[in-house]
Amino acid sequence: MRPGLIPATMKRILLSVPHMGGNELRYVQEAFETNWLSTVGPNLTAFEREFSARIGLPAVALASGTAAIHLGLRLLGVGPGDEVFCPTLTFVASVNPVRYLGGRPVLVDSDRETWNLDPQVLADALRERARCNRLPRAVVPVHLYGQPADMHPILEACARYEIPVLEDAAEALGSLYHGKPAGTLGQVGVFSFNGNKVITTTGGGMLVSPNREWVAKARFWSTQARDPGIAYEHSEMGYNYRMSNVLAGIGRGQLEVLDLRVEQRRAIAFRYREAFADLPGIELMPQAHYGLHTNWLSCFLIDEDKFGCTRDDMICALDAANIESRPVWKPMHLQPLYAAAERYGGEVAEDLFRRGICLPSSSSLTVEEQLYVVNQVRRLAGASGLTELCETLTPAR
Numbered sequence: 049m050r051p052g053l054i055p056a057t058m059k060r061i062l063l064s065v066p067h068m069g070g071n072e073l074r075y076v077q078e079a080f081e082t083n084w085l086s087t088v089g090p091n092l093t094a095f096e097r098e099f100s101a102r103i104g105l106p107a108v109a110l111a112s113g114t115a116a117i118h119l120g121l122r123l124l125g126v127g128p129g130d131e132v133f134c135p136t137l138t139f140v141a142s143v144n145p146v147r148y149l150g151g152r153p154v155l156v157d158s159d160r161e162t163w164n165l166d167p168q169v170l171a172d173a174l175r176e177r178a179r180c181n182r183l184p185r186a187v188v189p190v191h192l193y194g195q196p197a198d199m200h201p202i203l204e205a206c207a208r209y210e211i212p213v214l215e216d217a218a219e220a221l222g223s224l225y226h227g228k229p230a231g232t233l234g235q236v237g238v239f240s241f242n243g244n245k246v247i248t249t250t251g252g253g254m255l256v257s258p259n260r261e262w263v264a265k266a267r268f269w270s271t272q273a274r275d276p277g278i279a280y281e282h283s284e285m286g287y288n289y290r291m292s293n294v295l296a297g298i299g300r301g302q303l304e305v306l307d308l309r310v311e312q313r314r315a316i317a318f319r320y321r322e323a324f325a326d327l328p329g330i331e332l333m334p335q336a337h338y339g340l341h342t343n344w345l346s347c348f349l350i351d352e353d354k355f356g357c358t359r360d361d362m363i364c365a366l367d368a369a370n371i372e373s374r375p376v377w378k379p380m381h382l383q384p385l386y387a388a389a390e391r392y393g394g395e396v397a398e399d400l401f402r403r404g405i406c407l408p409s410s411s412s413l414t415v416e417e418q419l420y421v422v423n424q425v426r427r428l429a430g431a432s433g434l435t436e437l438c439e440t441l442t443p444a445r
């Protein structure tokens with residue numbers, strides 16, 4: 049069979065699937081053999097220790113990234129009536145926890161060069177808010193699709209008014225900002241191990257902070273906030289948010305292959321970029337100069353006039369060819385849930401949403417599958433198919 053020709057009977061090419069490294073089962077088996085089958089045990093302790101060593105900050109393993117954002121915002125003191133600035137272009141889980149705490153998200157537009165929270169729009173908004181004494185309780189930059197947000201100007205703008213920052217690095221484990229891991233620059237950082245992420249525990253999250261006491265507090269809240277002593281006494285509100293020792297075993301195995309997975313995801317994005325280089329109207333998400341973008345998902349912008357079809361046409365055509373693709377996140381201000389939220393701009397986010405597409409990005413995607421995706425896209429542009437893809441060597445920096 050010629051490369052790039054995959055029969056219609058092939059399995060569907062999905063957007064982003066789990067990719068085990070090999071040792072996960074061994075750690076899970078150990079949990080079964082030793083009967084550590086709850087939310088305490090050696091895998092949990094080791095996963096937190098190993099993650100912490102990698103990231104350079106104390107860490108607590110939780111049931112999801114969303115749970116981590118919820119606890120993180122509570123650590124920052126967000127409560128009823130408080131406002132929290134979030135980018136409008138993100139997944140809904142960045143914003144929902146503000147509401148869980150009775151707060152109000154205020155939505156901020158994206159920077160076209162990074163697709164992340166626009167530092168200038170943020171700085172202007174904070175200056176205006178300071179004048180009328182309406183500063184937010186916290187700011188939540190998101191490192192979208194593995195691209196680190198431009199943290200220096202964001203942190204500077206927030207520090208000017210002593211506003212704490214929670215970094216939503218759910219999509220950005222492995223990303224670097226000026227050599228530092230995304231998620232470690234603010235007061236609290238949050239990661240996700242959802243099944244579609246660079247590495248997964250099937251479902252799970254991690255909260256990190258330079259403040260060791262905060263991490264201990266989050267751990268306490270995540271296990272129902274049970275006070276010390278033999279009685280079941282509770283003075284504070286808690287949650288059932290702890291990761292299980294079984295899933296932490298998967299996390300340990302996955303962490304061992306994190307760098308390889310990042311390299312594989314980056315290679316896919318750059319192979320696509322190379323394979324579309326001669327096509328008009330299709331452009332890879334920008335790669336900000338200041339860091340390492342993992343390209344967790346390979347996102348492209350389609351200019352329908354130049355390319356010859358719309359983003360939605362492309363999604364439908366790929367679907368018919370048994371390929372899953374998705375639009376870029378729908379901005380929060382276009383969601384019925386957050387349509388009434390106060391906001392600063394939103395036009396850039398709307399444009400990125402309207403034209404943005406995420407192509408299959410699993411680290412386990414074979415070169416044949418990538419070539420098949422490439423040729424389906426090229427066919428839509430009326431271009432001839434390729435017979436091979438370039439070899440992109442992208443060692444993680």
Ligand SMILES: Cc1ncc(COP(=O)(O)O)c(C=O)c1O
Nearest residue numbers: 112113114139141142218240242
């Ligand atoms: C930007 C962002 N924030 C938060 C989350 C929530 O993470 P989880 O699914 O682990 O709750 C996700 C992904 O799922 C995400 O993409």
